[in-house]
Amino acid sequence: MKKSSFFLIIILLFMTKTYSQEIYNVTAENGLNIRKESNLKSEITGKILF
Incomplete structure (x- = not known):
């Protein structure tokens, strides 16, 4: 059980x-x-200018 929990945490x-x-x-x-x-x-809703 510990080993599978460890692998699950690593995967997450x-x-x-x-x-x-x-x-x-x-x-x-x-x-x-x-x-x-x-x-x-x-549709274009806005524009970010620099």
Whole structure:
């Protein structure tokens, strides 16, 4: 039981690292469009200017 619990904890820790958010840099001169959904055909709801 201890061994299976240990492996379960290790797997859960690994999963949280692989599915966590990542940081990206945006270098577009005209800013970053904020869209309603995560595809190019969705409506633009805002813009982050630099």
